[in-house]
Each structure stands twice: as C-alpha cells, then as structure tokens.
Amino acid sequence: MTFKLTRRGILKASAATAATLAMPSIVTAAGKNDFSGKEIRLLTWSDNTGLAILENIAKPFEEMTGAKVIADRTGSTSEMVAKLRASGGKAQYDVITLAGVGAVELAGDGLLAKPDLNMLPNLEKVDPRFRSGAEGHGIGYLLWTGGMVYNTKTFKEPPKSYAEMWDAAHAGRLFLPPATWTDALDTIFATGKMIGGDGTNSEAAFAKLAELRSSILTFGENPGQISELFRSDALDIGGVYAPAFFAKELANPAESNMGATYDLDEGFFADLMYTIVPKSKPGDDDVVHAFINYTLDDKVQGVMAEAVLNGPINQQAVMSEAAKASPFIIKPEQLSEKAVVHDKAFIADVREKWIATYQQTLS
Amino acid sequence: MSTEFLPRKQALLFAAPAFIAILPFLGACFYILRFSLSGEQGTIEGLSFQAYRDLMTPFFGRSVWLTLKLAFVATVIVMVLAVPLAFVLTSLRSSFFRRLLTISILLPLILNLLVQAYGWILLLGPSGVLNSSLKALGIIERPLFLLFNETGVLLGLVQTSLPLAVFPIVGAVRAISPEYLEAASSLGAGHWRTFKDVTVPLLRPGLVGAASIVFAFNASAFAIPLLLGGRRVQMMGLVIRDMISPLFNWSGAAAAGMILIVLTLFVLVASSWLVRLTTTAKETH
Amino acid sequence: MRVGLLPTEGGGTYRFAILFLATIGILISSLPVxxxxxxxxxxxEYSSFPPTEFSFRWYLEVVQLFTNEDPSSAQSVVDSxxxxxxxxxxxxVxxxxVCIPLAYALARSNRNLREGMELLFTLPLVFPLVMLGIAFLLIxxxxxxxxxxWRIAIPHIALVLPFVLRNCLSAMNGISVEIEEAAISLGASPPRAIxxxxxxxxxxxxxAxxxxxxxxxxxxxxxxFFMYTIDVSTLPIWMYSRTVSSLDPATLALSVFIIVxxxxxxxxxxxxxxxRGNLF
Known part of the structure; x- marks a missing residue:
C-alpha cells in the first residue's frame, strides 16, 4: 500500500491492517457482483451534485450489480439532518451523502451505523486524511471546495486575494455566503488570515467584515440567482463560495461571465463530504457496502470530480485530460499546499457564535 | 344584522366536522407550545423558560419589529389594491375577461416562488429591464436597488398575499345590494362620497376579514424574505427557519414561533376590537 | 350591474383611481409570470430578457420528462x-x-362565538410553516x-381551512335570515331550507x-417537504430538485406547464x- 502520508495523516493502524487482511474475501464477494432483485434507497442533495450522483454512480452501479437504486434527491445537508432527526429511529434510507457537519450532527444523535471498513476495499486508495470521520460513522466521499467566484468581464486575471472584496470598485456588486452555510465560517476564517492572523482571530475578522456591510448586493442563498446576477453583469465578486454550483456556467464564461479561483494568498477551503448509513436501514448490508465502495472507485471519483467540480479523495482517481487541466477542480496534489481543512472540534465550538455574529454584523 | 337564529346545540353540531378537521393542527400547536418550554434544544425534556430567555436579544427584537412593520405596510398596500380589483372583477360583464383577471390574480399562488423571484430579478434586478431602460434614458446613473432589501420583500409580500384579499372582498361586494348605492347616488352623493359613506361601511366586515388574513400570512412569511430579501431582511419566519435547520435549536424555534403567533393574534384581536368599537360608536350616533 | 362601484361612464377621479390601482394590482400579480x-x-440557454430568438425546444424537453421517465428515480414525475x-x-372536497356548515353556523350564531371561531380557524395561517412541518413530522x-x-392530506386540510372558511363566511354574510324563514314558512324543513x-x-x-x-x-x-416519504411525494417536491439546481429554460417551461x-x-x-360559466 502506498499511502501519501501528509501532515494530517491520521488513520488507525488497526483499521488499515484489518482492511489489508480482509482484502481477499472482499474481492470474491465483490466479484460476484450480483445483487439483482435487491433495492438500495439513497438520499442526496437536490442540486446538480445530487443529479450527478444519479448519473455517474447510481446508474452504472445498477448496471454492474443488478441492484435497484431508488433515489430521493431533496434538500440541503441541514434540511436532510432536520428531517432525519425528526423521523428518529425509523429511517427510510440506506445510504445518505451529505456534508461533514451533517454526519457529525447525526452521529452525535446516535442515529448512524458504523460501516464495516473491511467491506470497503477502495478505501485503501483514499488519502488517509479523508477516509472516515464522525467517529467512524462517516465514510469519505468527495471534497467540497470553496474559493472565490468572479466576473470575467471585470477581472481579466483571476483575483489573487480575498482582499479584492474590500475594493470600493465592487461596492453593490458583491455577494457573500449566507450565515447558515459552512462557507460563511470559511469567509470569517479567510478574513482573519487576510488581516494577518491564523484564521481563528474572529473578533478582528468581524470588524473587517463589517466594512463590507453596505457593499453587499445579496447573500448567495440561491446559486441559481447568483448565476443569473453574474449573467446580467450585476455582480463582480463573491466568496467564500463553491465553484461546484456552477459547473455549467464555468464551462462557458463568455455567456455566464463567471470565473472561479482557488489560487488565493489566504488559501482555499476544503470540507470532506461523507456517505453515511442510518442505524435502522431497510436494505441489505452487502449492497450498501458495495455501493459505498463504488463511490470511491477510481473512475467514479474522476468522473464525479469533473461533473461537479469537487475534489476526488481517491488518489488514483482517473481524470480526463480536460479535467486535469481545469483550474476549477482540485487535484489531490494541490490539496496539501493551500487547502484549509478546518479542525472539526474547533468549528463545532465556535459555529453557533460565529453564525450569529456574522448575521448580526452583516445583515 | 342576522344573529342567533341557530340554537347553540345545533350550531355546535354544524361546527363539529370542521373541528375534527382542525384537530391534528391543534395537536401540532400544542406540541409546539410544549416544545418551546423544553429544557433541551433538540428534544422535549424538562420544563423551562430557557428558550424564551435566550430570545431576549436586540437581534430578535429588531426582527420582531421588522416583521410587524413589513406585514403591516404590506397589508395596507394590499388592501388599497385589492378593493379596486374586487370592484373591477365584479363589474366585468364578459365572463372571458373575468376569468382572465381571476387567473392573473391567482398566479402568484401557483408559480414556484423561486421561479417568480427569477422573474423579478429579470425585471427589477440591478441589470434588469427597468434599470437598463432608465439608464438608457439617462434618468439614473447607478442602478436602483429594488430587490434584496426591504423594498423587494415588500413587493413579494404584496404580490403573494393579494389574491388572499381580493376574493373575500369580491364575496362581500357581491353581497352589497345595489339599492344602497342607487339610493346614495339619487340623493346626489358623488362617487367618492358614496365610496366613503356607503360602500366602505357596508364592506367593513369583509375588509377586516381580508386584512387580517393578509396580515397573518405576511407575518409568518419566510420564502419571500429568503428569495427577494437577499438574506438581509431578517423577518421572523426566516429566523425560525434558521433555528430549525442549520442551528437545530428546535425549542428556540418553537418559542420564537409562539411569540410570533401571540403577537399576530394580538394584532388581529386588537384590530377587530377597534373596528367593533368604531362601528358601535357610529351606530349609537 | 353594480354601477355605483365602478361607474361605466364619467366618474372622474374616482373611476380613474379605481382603474389605476387595479392595473397596478394586475401588474404586480402577473409580471413575473x-x-x-x-x-x-x-x-x-443563456439569454437576457427579452430573448432574441424563440423556440419550443424546452417544451419538448418537458414532454420527454413525462414520457421517458427514468425508472430509477423514486420520484417519478408522473407519480408525483x-x-x-x-x-x-x-x-x-x-x-x-366541513367549512360550509361551519360558516353557516357562525353566520347564524352570536357575534362573540363567531369572532372566537374565526380567530381559531385563522391560526393555521399564522404558524410559521417550517415549524408546523417539523411538528407534524415529529407527531x-x-x-x-x-x-x-393522508400524511400529506391531513396537514394540507388544516392549511387551507382559513381560506375556505373566509370565503364561505363572506358569502354567508349577504344571506339574510328572512330568505330561510320564507322557505321554512313555505313548508321546507330547516335542513332542506339550508x-x-x-x-x-x-x-x-x-x-372561491x-x-x-x-x-x-x-x-x-x-x-x-417534511411529510413526504420516498413512496408518497408530490409535484412541488419533485419540482424543487429542479429549481434548486438551475433556472434553465426547461425549468421555466415546466413552471409554465404547471401553471397551465x-x-x-x-x-x-x-x-x-x-x-355555464356563471362565475368566478
């Protein structure tokens, strides 16, 4: 096994050994590939990232195994969590993909099962930092990455720093992420770094952010609206925001006026998304694990990265030449340098306070 | 006026089916009330006023004030527009035009709000039709910001609640017997005079009913401030939503919901009391 | 007809004001649509308003959505x-x-009771929907x-009661007791008279x-949104997953289709x- 051990590489040795030991039996089990007649119920995002899962993961998985994937594509992570919490033990779903915060919340409620890592052989190709989380309840899926989105008419060259947002020329043509998104926490962090701190200097960061108050046109609650505002040339710049929302627009800047960059002095933000399994799932263990394993497949990871501009976590992800050249997709090697991956415990600590302060400072 | 024609027992019998229909809702109300008194944020446990105490912040106070203000202003605008619309609707002779008008008033209830917001952005956005025309005509230099602020929210509230007011008023207008108006005009009263002294008093119960439904609807709005307020107009519906889903403070949301309900009910009761006071004062004169 | 409300001729400022305000009302209602x-x-796919070229291509896409349904999706648009x-x-229904007898009873009973009941049946309108959704789900x-x-129908009934009742009540207001009494004096039983x-x-x-x-x-x-399950889901839920992802012309075409x-x-x-086209 060739792990690229990076600074945050934390993987329990035992899990790794267990995975290696379990390999042969898995190969035979997965080799059968026959789950015909079985069903798997999947819950995922309603936006284009969810659609891409259907096309690039669910469909080929059905073809390969004969299992039937019933997909529910509704809601954002926080809406999914609210709904799952309210339905308590009675889960309708087998597999759910969602953002990191959601997995941690649900695991905290004791609603999640711990997937058997031995049944997920593809994990060994995954960057050890991103294999699992939420105390073993979440299996890494893809990286949600946030940088800056800008107007290609205004900027001939991509902006190099978040400081561009404070430029008076962009007053009234600026957007920020809404307070309730993780991206807002990233924005506070980025501001802190921009003014010379390490990102956790939130008080100074809020003071700096307060200067933006009158320049904001809108908060980016709805990516479709943001896209329309760029197209009609009403916005110049905004962040921290995920290019993932704008895969289609970024491919056609002449029409959409949209560009995005991760190459910023203060760095960009990466948040690991998870696949989770509710405790009382209706479906079959084998199919569920085979499905999760398939989400980590070399090809699947490459195709998904290209489709939704997320960062692949499989280090052997197969990407097309176009995807490799794309500035919007984070390649595994880029991650080690400028990616800011939040310390989950720290974020959990400050989250509520930061959300409230952000809201009160800016709106 | 006709009153107390029906014996009490029979009245209760007539009301029973509706009670059964609203029962699950009352259950939910009670549940929310109980939740707001919970000691925990995510589950019902213990009995405490903590959730209410936590809401006593300037931020929440501003949100309450903003909500009541916007709902009130929107209600006034809606009533000013709905009465003429009801007049026009009841005087149209051609059934085709009547239908066309009815449907165009109902449209805001039908179309997905996200799509409607998109329509407004195309029209009133910083680079929308209105701003670019005004710019081309040299009337303005910088775009007018009509969306993503209180103006935008107000517009959306008026639009979505207009149909709620028009139809009850239409019902009330139909009930006015033409003799009153003919009498007024034969006595030489002008149109404005007739409107003020005859039409409005006759319509009063319908108008109050329509206004209260509009006020209540607007006070609890959340999709409109979300989509047309650019997230900057923190109405209570929005604050409650944020508590429910990203913050998972359900007892807080329940408490905020209870406050919203009590305030709205207070406004409704107070207004109907005021109306009653003024009408009885007039009748005794 | 009701000449006094909207004069057909003359009327000066009054007529002008009524028509002007009504026009604004219509514009606010229908412009976005x-x-x-x-x-x-x-x-x-990308065009500003108004578009320069027109086509039916997005409507063809909508037709395809209904005909070549992808069976793997839980929320088939036809089922929803x-x-x-x-x-x-x-x-x-x-x-x-339930509202017709209630409206009748309220209009014919004393004022205090009536106001109290009206308030009670306005409540579903006052509650923030998100809170209500989660409460219904938890229960x-x-x-x-x-x-x-019925998971979906029961909450919906509560939500529409205020509207239905208000409209029935406003219609009841104009019906005087004398009409009913006249029917009864002519030999009709009270229920028949009603x-x-x-x-x-x-x-x-x-x-209405x-x-x-x-x-x-x-x-x-x-x-x-809170009440649907993977097996029982509605068209707005299905539509939501489309509008969130993008506001492309196909989504707009679908919206127009829903309006139709x-x-x-x-x-x-x-x-x-x-x-026969009597009303509305």
Missing amino acids: IVVTIMSFSAS TLTSLLVAFLVM ISTL AESLQLELGI WDVVVPLMKAGIL GLIFALIISFNEFTVT VDVFLVVLVDKLIAG
Whole structure:
C-alpha cells in the first residue's frame, strides 16, 4: 500500500491492517457482483451534485450489480439532518451523502451505523486524511471546495486575494455566503488570515467584515440567482463560495461571465463530504457496502470530480485530460499546499457564535 | 344584522366536522407550545423558560419589529389594491375577461416562488429591464436597488398575499345590494362620497376579514424574505427557519414561533376590537 | 350591474383611481409570470430578457420528462403529479364540506362565538410553516402512524381551512335570515331550507374556497417537504430538485406547464360547480 502520508495523516493502524487482511474475501464477494432483485434507497442533495450522483454512480452501479437504486434527491445537508432527526429511529434510507457537519450532527444523535471498513476495499486508495470521520460513522466521499467566484468581464486575471472584496470598485456588486452555510465560517476564517492572523482571530475578522456591510448586493442563498446576477453583469465578486454550483456556467464564461479561483494568498477551503448509513436501514448490508465502495472507485471519483467540480479523495482517481487541466477542480496534489481543512472540534465550538455574529454584523 | 337564529346545540353540531378537521393542527400547536418550554434544544425534556430567555436579544427584537412593520405596510398596500380589483372583477360583464383577471390574480399562488423571484430579478434586478431602460434614458446613473432589501420583500409580500384579499372582498361586494348605492347616488352623493359613506361601511366586515388574513400570512412569511430579501431582511419566519435547520435549536424555534403567533393574534384581536368599537360608536350616533 | 362601484361612464377621479390601482394590482400579480413565460420560449440557454430568438425546444424537453421517465428515480414525475392531484382533490372536497356548515353556523350564531371561531380557524395561517412541518413530522413519527397519502392530506386540510372558511363566511354574510324563514314558512324543513336555499346562494364563496384549497394544496411545499416519504411525494417536491439546481429554460417551461395544469383545474372546478360559466 502506498499511502501519501501528509501532515494530517491520521488513520488507525488497526483499521488499515484489518482492511489489508480482509482484502481477499472482499474481492470474491465483490466479484460476484450480483445483487439483482435487491433495492438500495439513497438520499442526496437536490442540486446538480445530487443529479450527478444519479448519473455517474447510481446508474452504472445498477448496471454492474443488478441492484435497484431508488433515489430521493431533496434538500440541503441541514434540511436532510432536520428531517432525519425528526423521523428518529425509523429511517427510510440506506445510504445518505451529505456534508461533514451533517454526519457529525447525526452521529452525535446516535442515529448512524458504523460501516464495516473491511467491506470497503477502495478505501485503501483514499488519502488517509479523508477516509472516515464522525467517529467512524462517516465514510469519505468527495471534497467540497470553496474559493472565490468572479466576473470575467471585470477581472481579466483571476483575483489573487480575498482582499479584492474590500475594493470600493465592487461596492453593490458583491455577494457573500449566507450565515447558515459552512462557507460563511470559511469567509470569517479567510478574513482573519487576510488581516494577518491564523484564521481563528474572529473578533478582528468581524470588524473587517463589517466594512463590507453596505457593499453587499445579496447573500448567495440561491446559486441559481447568483448565476443569473453574474449573467446580467450585476455582480463582480463573491466568496467564500463553491465553484461546484456552477459547473455549467464555468464551462462557458463568455455567456455566464463567471470565473472561479482557488489560487488565493489566504488559501482555499476544503470540507470532506461523507456517505453515511442510518442505524435502522431497510436494505441489505452487502449492497450498501458495495455501493459505498463504488463511490470511491477510481473512475467514479474522476468522473464525479469533473461533473461537479469537487475534489476526488481517491488518489488514483482517473481524470480526463480536460479535467486535469481545469483550474476549477482540485487535484489531490494541490490539496496539501493551500487547502484549509478546518479542525472539526474547533468549528463545532465556535459555529453557533460565529453564525450569529456574522448575521448580526452583516445583515 | 342576522344573529342567533341557530340554537347553540345545533350550531355546535354544524361546527363539529370542521373541528375534527382542525384537530391534528391543534395537536401540532400544542406540541409546539410544549416544545418551546423544553429544557433541551433538540428534544422535549424538562420544563423551562430557557428558550424564551435566550430570545431576549436586540437581534430578535429588531426582527420582531421588522416583521410587524413589513406585514403591516404590506397589508395596507394590499388592501388599497385589492378593493379596486374586487370592484373591477365584479363589474366585468364578459365572463372571458373575468376569468382572465381571476387567473392573473391567482398566479402568484401557483408559480414556484423561486421561479417568480427569477422573474423579478429579470425585471427589477440591478441589470434588469427597468434599470437598463432608465439608464438608457439617462434618468439614473447607478442602478436602483429594488430587490434584496426591504423594498423587494415588500413587493413579494404584496404580490403573494393579494389574491388572499381580493376574493373575500369580491364575496362581500357581491353581497352589497345595489339599492344602497342607487339610493346614495339619487340623493346626489358623488362617487367618492358614496365610496366613503356607503360602500366602505357596508364592506367593513369583509375588509377586516381580508386584512387580517393578509396580515397573518405576511407575518409568518419566510420564502419571500429568503428569495427577494437577499438574506438581509431578517423577518421572523426566516429566523425560525434558521433555528430549525442549520442551528437545530428546535425549542428556540418553537418559542420564537409562539411569540410570533401571540403577537399576530394580538394584532388581529386588537384590530377587530377597534373596528367593533368604531362601528358601535357610529351606530349609537 | 353594480354601477355605483365602478361607474361605466364619467366618474372622474374616482373611476380613474379605481382603474389605476387595479392595473397596478394586475401588474404586480402577473409580471413575473409573463416574463418567465416569455423566457421559456427562448431559443438559447443563456439569454437576457427579452430573448432574441424563440423556440419550443424546452417544451419538448418537458414532454420527454413525462414520457421517458427514468425508472430509477423514486420520484417519478408522473407519480408525483398523480399524488398531488389526489391529495388536492381530497383536501378540496373535505375542507369545503366541513367549512360550509361551519360558516353557516357562525353566520347564524352570536357575534362573540363567531369572532372566537374565526380567530381559531385563522391560526393555521399564522404558524410559521417550517415549524408546523417539523411538528407534524415529529407527531406522526412518535405515534408510529402508517398514514399513506393522508400524511400529506391531513396537514394540507388544516392549511387551507382559513381560506375556505373566509370565503364561505363572506358569502354567508349577504344571506339574510328572512330568505330561510320564507322557505321554512313555505313548508321546507330547516335542513332542506339550508341545502336548497342557502347553499346555492353561497355558491360564489364556496367556489372561491374550493379553488383556493385546490391551488394551495396542489402547490404546497414547506410542510410537504417534511411529510413526504420516498413512496408518497408530490409535484412541488419533485419540482424543487429542479429549481434548486438551475433556472434553465426547461425549468421555466415546466413552471409554465404547471401553471397551465393549475388553470385547467381551476376552470374545470368552475365549470363543474358553477355551471355555464356563471362565475368566478
């Protein structure tokens, strides 16, 4: 096994050994590939990232195994969590993909099962930092990455720093992420770094952010609206925001006026998304694990990265030449340098306070 | 006026089916009330006023004030527009035009709000039709910001609640017997005079009913401030939503919901009391 | 007709003011829809308003959505539409049937009772929908009820009651007791007098109530979002996953399509209830 051990590489040795030991039996089990007649119920995002899962993961998985994937594509992570919490033990779903915060919340409620890592052989190709989380309840899926989105008419060259947002020329043509998104926490962090701190200097960061108050046109609650505002040339710049929302627009800047960059002095933000399994799932263990394993497949990871501009976590992800050249997709090697991956415990600590302060400072 | 024609027992019998229909809702109300008194944020446990105490912040106070203000202003605008619309609707002779008008008033209830917001952005956005025309005509230099602020929210509230007011008023207008108006005009009263002294008093119960439904609807709005307020107009519906889903403070949301309900009910009761006071004062004169 | 309200000739400032305000009202109601409808006929995917070229291509896409349904999706658009129609029908019928006697009873009983009840039945409107959605879900789950389609219909009924009741009540207001008494003195039993004399007079209000119930239930999103399951889901839920991802012209075309369905339903109800284009 060739792990690229990076600074945050934390993987329990035992899990790794267990995975290696379990390999042969898995190969035979997965080799059968026959789950015909079985069903798997999947819950995922309603936006284009969810659609891409259907096309690039669910469909080929059905073809390969004969299992039937019933997909529910509704809601954002926080809406999914609210709904799952309210339905308590009675889960309708087998597999759910969602953002990191959601997995941690649900695991905290004791609603999640711990997937058997031995049944997920593809994990060994995954960057050890991103294999699992939420105390073993979440299996890494893809990286949600946030940088800056800008107007290609205004900027001939991509902006190099978040400081561009404070430029008076962009007053009234600026957007920020809404307070309730993780991206807002990233924005506070980025501001802190921009003014010379390490990102956790939130008080100074809020003071700096307060200067933006009158320049904001809108908060980016709805990516479709943001896209329309760029197209009609009403916005110049905004962040921290995920290019993932704008895969289609970024491919056609002449029409959409949209560009995005991760190459910023203060760095960009990466948040690991998870696949989770509710405790009382209706479906079959084998199919569920085979499905999760398939989400980590070399090809699947490459195709998904290209489709939704997320960062692949499989280090052997197969990407097309176009995807490799794309500035919007984070390649595994880029991650080690400028990616800011939040310390989950720290974020959990400050989250509520930061959300409230952000809201009160800016709106 | 006709009153107390029906014996009490029979009245209760007539009301029973509706009670059964609203029962699950009352259950939910009670549940929310109980939740707001919970000691925990995510589950019902213990009995405490903590959730209410936590809401006593300037931020929440501003949100309450903003909500009541916007709902009130929107209600006034809606009533000013709905009465003429009801007049026009009841005087149209051609059934085709009547239908066309009815449907165009109902449209805001039908179309997905996200799509409607998109329509407004195309029209009133910083680079929308209105701003670019005004710019081309040299009337303005910088775009007018009509969306993503209180103006935008107000517009959306008026639009979505207009149909709620028009139809009850239409019902009330139909009930006015033409003799009153003919009498007024034969006595030489002008149109404005007739409107003020005859039409409005006759319509009063319908108008109050329509206004209260509009006020209540607007006070609890959340999709409109979300989509047309650019997230900057923190109405209570929005604050409650944020508590429910990203913050998972359900007892807080329940408490905020209870406050919203009590305030709205207070406004409704107070207004109907005021109306009653003024009408009885007039009748005794 | 009601000459006094909107004079057909003359009327000076009064007539002008009424027409002016009504026009503003119509514009506020319908402008976004008009814009969206025009955009849905745009030939290109990215275009500003108004578009320069027109085509039906997005409507063809919508037709395809309904015909080549992807069976792997839980929320087949056809199934969701059928569920929505069924729920809306149940909600419409039940809410109207319970509101007619209530409106009658309220109009014929004393004022205090009436005001109290009106307030009670306004409550569903006052509650923030998100809170209501989660409360309904928590209750349904804690009672472990297998409700099927009623999961969605029961909350919808509560939501439309204020609208249906207001419309029925405003129609009841104009019906004086004398008419009923006259019918009874002519030999009709009190229930007959109500059914044969009062209800037909309430028709306009009942119809408005029916239409509101239909439209609100058919398009309700927030509460339904919490209550739907992978097996019972509605058209707005399905639509949501489209509008969140992008506001492309196909989505707009689909919206226009939904409007057409709504209008068709409204006209249908009107025809069925009101008979020969009598109202609305």
